[in-house]
Amino acid sequence: MPSTPVAPAAVSFQQVSKVYRSAGAELRALDRVTFDIAPGEFFGLLGPNGAGKTTLISILAGLAQASSGRVSVLGSDVVTDYAQARRKLGVVPQELVFDPFFTVREALRFQSGYFGIRGNDGWIDELLAGLGLSDKAGANMRQLSGGMKRRMLVAQALVHRPPVIVLDEPTAGVDVELRQTLWQFIAGLNRQGSTVLLTTHYLEEAEALCGRIAMLKQGRVIALERTSTLLKRASAKVLRFKTDQALPAALAAQARVTGRIVQLPLPDVAALERTLADLRAAGLQPEDIEISQADLEDVFLDLMRDAPDPNTARPAPAQPLEELA
Structure with a gap:
């Protein structure tokens, strides 16, 4: 009998390293990071500032290039098959980035056009309603509050209906109402089959939402477990x-x-x-x-304290180092 084909991982990181050199010194921002995220997972990526989370997401989104290793989205390599990889991915960045010359609806129509999607107003209306932006559809982007701009970033990331959603600190500095609105909407998409990758410093969010979690320390994965398994460490x-x-x-x-x-x-x-x-x-x-x-924050602090310093006894890089811009 022919073997049943195995579905590709929603996101796959295989031996991903990122190395910089500046003034004769080298910085290894990521060190052979390897893990897969299954289709439909709600996955958490945790770590302190400087652990490499945003670098890893930047490589996934095509904003940075790995020094070595391979990254793919539903089987599409982010380097050799970048167009398909981008189409399958929706990224909500940390920074508030917006075009001040368009209204909310116009910006979402333009974003649809980047992916060759016409007649997308039905889905745009659903996004606006789900994220509490319906009454702002005709407002200029400059008129939105910081919280409304954050909602708009989520809408832009989802406007082409990507099967994989990446949320990089989506609730940093926002109010409780936005957090609840955002998580209700994203959890609904996840129940419908969307894969979600979340980075956050609010560990109670990760504990409540994520079925599995990877923890980074100075560019290395120091824990990769189901959330329930991690919490058992805090018995x-x-x-x-x-x-x-x-x-x-x-x-x-x-x-x-x-x-x-x-x-x-x-x-x-x-x-x-x-x-x-x-x-x-x-x-x-x-x-x-x-x-x-004890909660996930206790587990996180214990792991960060007890994990060995990855900067000791590092192997020499396998490929030429890149220069810092």
Whole structure:
């Protein structure tokens, strides 16, 4: 019997490296990054600033070229079959980029035209309604608020109905209403079969939305797991409370502090008793004490802290290095 053909990955990164050289020094922004995203996945790409997330997305979108390795979108190589790869991909960038000379509807019609799509007003109307832009269809792009411009970037990325959607920090600096509107709309597209690749620093978003997550540290993948599997690493409880006072040095070294909110790990019951005793001994009066389950942010911080420094013992690059512009 003939074998059943295997469907290509929605996005495939195979041994992708990006190396720069400047003034005799080299910077390896990506180091042999390898993973696939299956069709229909909602996939998270996480990492601290400078980890290589935007560089990887720029290579995927054709805005940068890898020093080595291969990237494809639904089987189309982003270099050798770039036209088809671009057609299958919709990218929402971090930066607010817009044309100040057109209205919202005109801009979306022009964007449709870039992909050779005529008579696209039905889908444009659906995008405008889904993203809360219907009442702005005739407004000039310059008149939109920052949040409305962010919605417009999403509409432009989706106007040609790409099967793969890339969201690079889509909710950075936006209000709660936009976040809810955006995620409802994108989750609906994902349920209909669209593949979504998300980068975000809001780890609660990744935990809620992404079925699988890759974590980058200094250009290398240090974790690639289902979200549920990653969360099992955070099996310990955490003690959360509020305080305006300084923590004792021993507790401060292991605390995660956000404003007045302090979070301390609790590997066992004895740790809870010790922590409360240390707080009393230091004269602290914590408020709103609660014990809860650790979350993806705890896992992320643990992995980033425990992963070895990728800059040590790096192999020599296999291909000539590129020069920084």
